[in-house]
Amino acid sequence: MITITNLRLQRGQKVLLESANARVDIGQRVGVIGRNGTGKSSLFALLRGELHGDAGDVSIPSNWVIAHVAQEMPETEMSALDYVLEGDEELMRLKAELKIAEEQNDGVAIAHCHSEWARIDAYSAPARAGQLLNGLGFAQSLQGNPVNSFSGGWRMRLNLARALMCRSELLLLDEPTNHLDLDTVLWLEQYLKSHPATQLIISHDRDFLDTLCTHIIEVAQQTLTSYKGNYTQFERIRGERLAQQQALYAQQQRHIAHLQSYIDRFRAKATKARQAQSRIKALDRLELVAAAHLDSPFTFEFAELHDLPNPLMQTDGIQLGYGDKTLLDKVAFSIQSHDRIGLLGMNGAGKSTLIKALAQELTPLSGSITTAQNLRIGYFSQQHLDTLREDESPLWHMQRLAPNENVQVLRNFLGGFHFQGDRVIERITNFSGGEKARLALALLIWQKPHLLLLDEPTNHLDLDMRHALTVALQQFNGALIVVSHDRSLLANCVDDFWLVANGTVKPFDGDLEDYRAWCAKSWQLYQHDKNQANAQESLAESQSNVNKREARQQATQNRIALANAQKPLKQQLAKLEKTLHSAQTEHSELQNWLASESAYAPEHKDSLAEKVRRTSELSAQIEALEEEWLLLHEQLEAIENEMSA
Numbered sequence: 001m002i003t004i005t006n007l008r009l010q011r012g013q014k015v016l017l018e019s020a021n022a023r024v025d026i027g028q029r030v031g032v033i034g035r036n037g038t039g040k041s042s043l044f045a046l047l048r049g050e051l052h053g054d055a056g057d058v059s060i061p062s063n064w065v066i067a068h069v070a071q072e073m074p075e076t077e078m079s080a081l082d083y084v085l086e087g088d089e090e091l092m093r094l095k096a097e098l099k100i101a102e103e104q105n106d107g108v109a110i111a112h113c114h115s116e117w118a119r120i121d122a123y124s125a126p127a128r129a130g131q132l133l134n135g136l137g138f139a140q141s142l143q144g145n146p147v148n149s150f151s152g153g154w155r156m157r158l159n160l161a162r163a164l165m166c167r168s169e170l171l172l173l174d175e176p177t178n179h180l181d182l183d184t185v186l187w188l189e190q191y192l193k194s195h196p197a198t199q200l201i202i203s204h205d206r207d208f209l210d211t212l213c214t215h216i217i218e219v220a221q222q223t224l225t226s227y228k229g230n231y232t233q234f235e236r237i238r239g240e241r242l243a244q245q246q247a248l249y250a251q252q253q254r255h256i257a258h259l260q261s262y263i264d265r266f267r268a269k270a271t272k273a274r275q276a277q278s279r280i281k282a283l284d285r286l287e288l289v290a291a292a293h294l295d296s297p298f299t300f301e302f303a304e305l306h307d308l309p310n311p312l313m314q315t316d317g318i319q320l321g322y323g324d325k326t327l328l329d330k331v332a333f334s335i336q337s338h339d340r341i342g343l344l345g346m347n348g349a350g351k352s353t354l355i356k357a358l359a360q361e362l363t364p365l366s367g368s369i370t371t372a373q374n375l376r377i378g379y380f381s382q383q384h385l386d387t388l389r390e391d392e393s394p395l396w397h398m399q400r401l402a403p404n405e406n407v408q409v410l411r412n413f414l415g416g417f418h419f420q421g422d423r424v425i426e427r428i429t430n431f432s433g434g435e436k437a438r439l440a441l442a443l444l445i446w447q448k449p450h451l452l453l454l455d456e457p458t459n460h461l462d463l464d465m466r467h468a469l470t471v472a473l474q475q476f477n478g479a480l481i482v483v484s485h486d487r488s489l490l491a492n493c494v495d496d497f498w499l500v501a502n503g504t505v506k507p508f509d510g511d512l513e514d515y516r517a518w519c520a521k522s523w524q525l526y527q528h529d530k531n532q533a534n535a536q537e538s539l540a541e542s543q544s545n546v547n548k549r550e551a552r553q554q555a556t557q558n559r560i561a562l563a564n565a566q567k568p569l570k571q572q573l574a575k576l577e578k579t580l581h582s583a584q585t586e587h588s589e590l591q592n593w594l595a596s597e598s599a600y601a602p603e604h605k606d607s608l609a610e611k612v613r614r615t616s617e618l619s620a621q622i623e624a625l626e627e628e629w630l631l632l633h634e635q636l637e638a639i640e641n642e643m644s645a
Contacts, residue, residue: 007056022224031209034219067168087165137347153179171197207487298468300416302476309372318367345500378449433460587618
């Protein structure tokens with residue numbers, strides 16, 4: 001097993017872990033979670049021996065083989081299949097030994113090599129490597145292609161296949177789903193479930209963690225906290241712990257207030273001085289309980305759209321492809337102003353190609369796409385990150401979009417995406433993939449699109465940002481078409497699914513669990529009795545399809561009704577917040593002036609009285625506005641609770 005004892009880990013001036021302890025038993029599948037920058041990847045580097053702790057101890061069995069996904073992109077003319085085969089280090093060692101034995105005509109050594117060859121089932125190694133490549137999206141016709149012929153994302157898949165090919169006791173996976181499609185993620189889940197190695201998995205995909213993990217280790221506040229169960233169980237246990245901590249904090253704060261009140265009242269009284277001093281000492285000895293908090297650093301939303309045309313877009317028998325290769329043919333549909341569509345389909349079926357055509361970045365081979373007048377399209381893809389200027393800052397990118405906007409307004413907007421302080425004016429050269437994705441999303445949201453086209457928007461985003469994006473998309477009142485392997489985002493933001501398969505696009509009458517079953521059949525992972533499966537499907541199909549269609553329609557109607565019911569209150573709330581902000585700003589400026597010595601100079605005698613009166617007036621106004629603000633929020637919450645009941 002792995003044991004971490006009193007570990008201190010520091011990178012530069014930043015302390016990542018302090019007196020951290022954890023234990024991982026053989027065969028466990030452990031999700032390692034935490035916000036970006038807390039030290040998850042550094043912990044993996046420590047386990048691989050690439051880093052050393054500054055204090056404490058990390059113990060791993062000395063005979064363990066550790067496999068991990070290399071981050072560097074390979075440059076080789078070796079075929080994809082051979083490259084993956086090289087991940088089996090024991091096989092490669094035996095190959096080298098056998099070659100030497102044959103050159104020396106050493107019969108004993110040759111016999112030994114063949115015996116070991118049979119022990120590790122080396123004869124089936126090419127087939128196993130082929131199965132890995134196939135599961136990760138490489139068609140058999142591509143497996144003989146040189147590694148150099150594949151793009152960066154596909155090379156990362158090759159590195160993943162190579163790590164899975166390794167005969168390891170410990171498997172370290174750092175964001176393994178980032179470059180995968182949904183169908184490939186589903187395949188990987190099933191594969192890892194049967195993988196015998198102890199697994200540590202860094203991932204921001206809650207469904208992936210839910211399906212796989214037997215334990216969770218949270219990296220937060222310079223320590224490691226272990227939980228038994230998957231991610232959903234972790235959230236429940238952590239929520240209970242935080243609730244208990246908050247209750248203790250509130251209780252202690254009441255006790256402190258009581259002690260302080262006594263001290264303030266009786267400190268100066270001779271008859272009570274001894275008791276007051278006793279309470280001061282008790283207050284000093286009190287071990288403070290920290291307030292529990294789990295605040296997200298992200299606060300952003302889409303602006304409400306009032307100029308939505310309908311329909312937004314129509315396609316008329318379009319044919320899509322590249323050169324002589326056609327991916328999709330005779331595609332015809334209409335996109336309405338409130339459509340929320342998730343695209344499903346196997347890798348290479350044409351999902352990204354379709355989105356690119358709708359974004360008007362790819363011209364159809366035939367057919368036409370008609371858009372509404374003045375339609376604003378927001379398109380996000382990983383390739384769009386490459387269009388960001390590496391030598392410029394987030395603020396520069398915003399000013400290029402809105403050259404006439406007040407700088408403070410732009411700073412406040414970027415703050416909602418956790419770009420704050422000097423980070424706003426820092427060149428993005430050294431930004432992480434997640435930070436660049438956040439910036440690209442900020443630029444997109446600022447433009448107030450009518451139609452959102454999102455191609456894997458959650459790659460590199462941590463769980464907090466994924467949740468914030470999901471909440472923002474739920475409130476977005478335009479149209480949405482998304483390709484994503486994040487099932488939580490799809491389940492919470494999409495009303496209808498379209499299946500891209502067999503050269504066409506058509507509605508998928510089912511949910512994500514139905515899609516999982518559809519994929520399972522395609523992969524032949526499960527060997528069901530076909531007659532029994534067909535009988536069960538025919539019995540349930542009619543009612544199931546009706547129920548799912550009605551549920552999706554009802555969800556759409558509920559969301560629109562909720563938005564309409566809350567709209568006047570939200571408008572009133574926006575006006576109130578503007579008035580409150582103005583009053584608070586003036587009140588703060590007056591208090592700062594009254595705290596200065598110059599306020600009490602003789603020449604300010606008349607204005608002093610006026611400003612004291614105005615400060616008191618503002619205090620009363622702010623209190624009344626805050627009461628009204630709370631009342632509006634309660635009304636909004638009541639409407640939401642009533643309509644969700």
